[in-house]
Structures are given as C-alpha cells and as structure tokens.
Amino acid sequence: MTPGTVAPGERHLIRTDWDRHFGSPRYYEGFPGLTLAAARWLAERGIALLGLETPSVCAEAGHAAHLALLGTGVVIVEGLARLRDIPGPDCWLAALPLPLAGLDGSPVRAVAWA
Template sequence: MPHLIDLSHPIVPDMPQWPGDGQPLEISRLSRHGPDSHMSSALRFGCHVGTHIDAPLHFLDGAPSVDTMPLERFCGPALVVRCPDGDKPGALGPELLDGHDLAGIDFVLFATGLARHWGTPRYYAGWSYLSPALARRLADAGLKGVGLDTPSLDPFGGQEAHDICAPAGLINIENLADLSGVPDRGWELMVFPLRLHGTEASPVRAVARLEAQP
C-alpha cells in the first residue's frame, strides 16, 4: 500500500513570510459551532505563503499561470540532493549534481536542513540558494521543477536563478518542510496548486508518495 509523507509547513496565523511582504496572513472564524450554527472560516493570504510553487509567470511576462499549466506538470519522480552544511547562507554549486543520474527524474529537491529553523528568526536570516551555474544545469536537464527547503531559489533581493529556470518552464517549489524522512530517490512528488486564475504562484500541499513505508 502506498505511503504518503507530508512535505509542507502548516499555514497558521503569524507564520513566517517573505521579508517585506505586505500581505498579512489571516484565518478568521465567520461562525462557530452552536445549537443553530456550524463552523465556517475565511482565509486571506498572499500566493507565496508557506510551502508554495512559483509558475514561470512569476518572473517571465506572458508565461503560463498556475491555473493554465497541465496537472501532469505538478507530479513525478523526485531526487533529493543532500547539501552538507546547506543551512549556511551561500550559493550551491553545480558539483552537487555530480554522481546523480537525472534520467527519469522530474523534480530535483535540495535538502539544506534549514527547514528545522522554520518559525524562528534564523529561517529568513540567510539561506542556501542556486548558483547561476547550478540553475543552468537544472534548466538544461529537462525537468518539471526544482525545490528547496529554503525561502527562495535566490538570495534576498536576487532573481538570477528564477530568470534562468522560468524560460525552461520549470516550476519552483519553495519552503519545503523537512526532507530527512524521504529517500534520495524512488518516490513521486505531488505539488498541486490551487486553481487560482491568472496567478504566478500558489500554496501547495507537497506530498511524497512512496510505494512502501521507508
């Protein structure tokens, strides 16, 4: 029987968000349980909240939005690349892919270990990101997407990796939760977005689907 592992952070009020993001996260109760009532809630948040994907439209004008991309683009075999000392801020180089066979792989995920700092000031204080050389190698590999357990493919204020990946049609998966519980390969990633009309990003429930419990 397939085994599912959640790779997404919970969406909660006052959760960490991108520095300077002006859209506060709100989860409000419109009604509560009572003799003649039921529970009903309302949500207000930006499209890049929590574990989310960026469609190519995020940095490429005229590119597909999340609602126009085929569902097949959001699932497929994944490879996890473990990054020694990856939770130290700095660029990740293309040598991390050396020795990894990308044949049959749709998603490459980089496990830096930063996810363990989720919810603390350390998380947004600095992170590992894709060097241009690594981004180019990924863009040329015919993948569906690339993901990290960090806030972004780029450092704060940068966009070079996004600019390289977007024309190749890659989706970016950011703020992944702890990847230590999944094998390096041999499983399927699912990151289906909300069907938000014309938007460049969406929160996702990132899930690893394994054929058997590890």
C-alpha cells in the same frame, strides 16, 4: 534516477534541512540556494521540477536563478519541509496549486511518499 545524473523531465528535491529554521527570523536570512550558474545547468538539462526546503531557490541577490528555471518551464516548489523523512532517492510527490487567476505562483500542500 542514478545518483549524480540529471535527465530531461526529471523532478529533483534538494534536501538541506533548512526547514528546521522555519518559524524563526533565521529562516529568511542566509539560507542556501542555487547560484545562477547552477540554475542554468539544471535548466539546460531539462528538469521538470525543482523542490527545496528554503524560502527561495536563489542564493544570490535578485531573482536570476528563478528566471533561469522558470524561463525554461521548470516548476519551482519552495518552502518544503521534512525532506529528511523520505527514505531514499526515489519518491512520489504531489504538490497541487490553488486555481488562482492572474498569478504566477500558489501555496500548495506538498506530500511525498516512497
């Protein structure tokens, strides 16, 4: 990936270091996230996956950013940690969900390596 570009099928991780607040009430308050416009922009470019360190992809009230991404098949992985430890812009990511019937999400054990 070239910095500043977004191409169809790519998987993107957004590093904010917000995971440093995990375990405190602050983790769920005022966290950074995507606006609806940003989510639509990524969805229109056909990304396959978006991973973040925050408890939700949504910066605004409601779930509009979620719906914009999920409506185009984008996989969302929230609550990641230590993205700062990935040494460069390219990595491998494994985030395997549990086989839970009738649900639209699952906890994962996410592992990234260069």
